[in-house]
Each structure stands twice: as structure tokens, then as C-alpha cells.
Amino acid sequence: MRKLYECRDRLQAQMLLDDLESHHIEVVILGDYLTGAAGELSAIQFPVLWVVQDDDYTRGRQLIDEYLTESIQASAAWQCARCGELIEGGFEICWNCLSPRE
Ligand SMILES: [Zn+2]
Numbered sequence: 001m002r003k004l005y006e007c008r009d010r011l012q013a014q015m016l017l018d019d020l021e022s023h024h025i026e027v028v029i030l031g032d033y034l035t036g037a038a039g040e041l042s043a044i045q046f047p048v049l050w051v052v053q054d055d056d057y058t059r060g061r062q063l064i065d066e067y068l069t070e071s072i073q074a075s076a077a078w079q080c081a082r083c084g085e086l087i088e089g090g091f092e093i094c095w096n097c098l099s100p101r102e
Contacts, residue, residue, distance in 0.1 A: 001028075002057050003048060003049075003050055004048075004049045004050055004060050004064065005049045006046050006047075006049075007029075007046060008046070009046075010047055013029045013047035013049060014029070015067075016049055016064055016067060019064075019067050020051075020060055020063055023059070023063055025053075025056045025060050026051070026052040026056070027052065027060065028049075028050050028052060029048070029050075030047070030050055031048040049064075071089075077089050080097065080101075081102050083096050083097040085097070087101070
């Protein structure tokens, strides 16, 4: 097992996992949400992708780089017409005021 990539959130981790698995690379997500004892706040960590087979590491990194580059190109950031917030591409709704992208 080898640490491959620290993801921004659970959704990204899941998308990368699906992408890698479609290339027959076995990966697992660790460091996910850790639930504290009852009544305590949950500690949230960034999910981390690990390759199960060390030999897949180089190929895995390559695929992640490609995937991230593609997703950035496919979805350039946009500015909300209503509140002026800069929204990360890929979102169709402003996270700040919930206006749809125009
Ligand atoms: Zn907005």
C-alpha cells in the first residue's frame, strides 16, 4: 500500500477512485470522516487515496494528474452574476447565494 493522493473532499476521492478502478488500479480511501465519541464533534480529515499494489503507484499518479487537468480545463471558474462570488467550475449553482449559473 502506498499513499497516492490527498483529496479535497469525499466527492473528489470517489470520482478519482472510480477513474482509477476503470483503469484496473486497485485503490482504497482512508482518512475519511472519523466519528468521535457520542456527543463530541466529529474530526474531519481529508480523504486520502492509497494504491493497494505499489507497482501501480506511478501509473496511478499519472492518471490522477490527467484527470485533474481535464476537469480543470473542462470547467473553468465562473463568476456569479448576482453576488459576484467566484465559483469553481463544475458547479452549476453559486454556493454563496444559490443562484444558477447564467
Ligand atoms: Zn451568488
